[in-house]
Amino acid sequence: MDFWMIITKLILIIYIAFTNAYFQGQDLGWVIFVLLIYFCLNLLAYIFHSTTIRKVMLFFTALFIILCQHVLDPSLIILLPLCLFELMSYYIQKSWVLLLVSCLPELVLKESLRIPYGLSTSLSFVIFYLVFTHTKKLTLYTDRLDKMRQDMQRLTRKLNENEAYIKQSEYTLKLEERNRLSQEIHDSIGHSMTGALIQMEAAKHVMNTDKEKATDLLQNAINISKEGIESMRLTLKNMKPETDQMGLNRLRLLIDAFSSKHGIPAPFTHKGNLDKITPLQWKVIIENTGEALTNVLKYANATVVAIDIQVLNKFVRLEIKDNGQGMEKLKKGLGIVGMEERTAALHGTIIVDGSKGFSVTTLLPLAT
Missing domain, CATH: 1.10.287 (Helix Hairpins)
Structure with missing residues (x-):
């Protein structure tokens, strides 16, 4: 706000100086001197951040303008409206009241000064109103931003405290x-x-x-x-926990960590008797799932990825499918090759499909 007020006052100062120079006023030197003093008083008002000091400086600036226009040059009166707007805005909140008060000098001015003063009042009011409204909104947004930042800091602090509490609780549970x-x-x-x-x-x-x-x-x-x-x-x-519980919990932790860290929903479903899955098969399932989720993050540009385990009569079926861009011509990278090698070690098979999104299916034979 201060910047635009200074710019507006500079325009008015240049206008007064140009007018006096054009009409070859006899007191041009004194007018320039008065304008410089006026500008310095306004700079002092903007330099100090204290509201009281600013009010005092604006008050003396208004008196200075009234005195100089009466003694030296009547055209200096066009500097008064903007000064009045700034000073009265501390006491009056309604814009139409500010405009009405600033128009009162029109009643005592000479006929030749009423039009310039009216134009100056109108121009100053429009600029002041726009700048004041913008500044008010900006201050409101800044306050909201500060509040949000404080809320974020408080939530982060609580989150850290909760994490510390969880770690301490886990440690206590282990000791118990x-x-x-x-x-x-x-x-x-x-x-x-x-x-x-x-x-x-x-x-x-x-x-x-x-x-x-x-x-x-x-x-x-x-x-x-x-x-x-x-x-x-x-x-x-x-x-000792059951093998299926250990494998299932490790898989859930992997999926939940991926979803929370990267913001990609990863629904997980399973069907059948998980007790039939051996520890080695669980190891392959977890490693293949981790590799598939990494590929989703790197290449798929997907918004959701689904993980499904089905224990059938002859084999275990693991499918990781996303809704990403897919791949018409499959190029096996190190990730897919590694999944195939791990699965083949247990006499299993990997099926890859990139036609609709991208899916990787792991088939592991069950022990008979």
């Missing part, structure tokens, strides 16, 4: 799981081994005097050891 495992092993194995050791120590002492008693004690130690080993086996079996 380790503690639970340690306690269960201690309860199941420790007590059994201690009991078996006591039985064997007792058998050692009575072995020479009562062989039958020693045999019974050793048999008790064997039974206690077997029970302890079986208890530990059941504990470890209950803790």
Whole structure:
């Protein structure tokens, strides 16, 4: 706003100076001097960011214009409207009131000055109104942007705090799981081994005097050891996740990470008994899915990619299909070749189709 106000005032100053020079005014030197003082006062008003100082400078500038036009050159009065607009805008918000107040000097001006003053008032009002409205909108947008930036910073801070909390929670859960495992092993194995050791120590002492008693004690130690080993086996079996759960969770993590990082929806579906899929087959499925998603990101220019697993009677079928640009003539890159080699190692097959979008299908035979 300040820049356009200065430009407008410079235009008015040049107009007054040119008019005086053209009509060869007797006080041209003094007029130029007054115009320079007026310009310096306005620069001071714009330099200081304090609202109070600016109001004071604008007030004295208005008085200076009124005094100089009365004493020196009446044409200086055309500088007054813009100064009044700036000064009164701090107190009056309605534009029509500003225009009405700035037109009041018309009542006391000479007939020869009313038209120039009216034109100056009209021009100054239009420029001031446009600049003031634009500045107001710009300030509003800037405030909104600052608020959005603060919200983003707050959300980022909360996200970081949540991530730290999640990591701490995961670490705590691991510690709790380790503690639970340690306690269960201690309860199941420790007590059994201690009991078996006591039985064997007792058998050692009575072995020479009562062989039958020693045999019974050793048999008790064997039974206690077997029970302890079986208890530990059941504990470890209950803790170990199923193969299909491990593979499925790893695949879901891969797909979710791809979708959230790159903003491409990746719906995942599966059908059939996933227990039939072996750990090696899960490894190939996950690696082929990762390679296919990488190719989608590089070449497909797709907006969605679908992943589907079906466990059929004879084989497992994995399909990764996108809605991208496809490829009429297939050129196998290192990614596709690597997928074929991994799949062939398990006696499987890769089928690639680029006619409608791009799809990669992995077929792995099930163990009979």
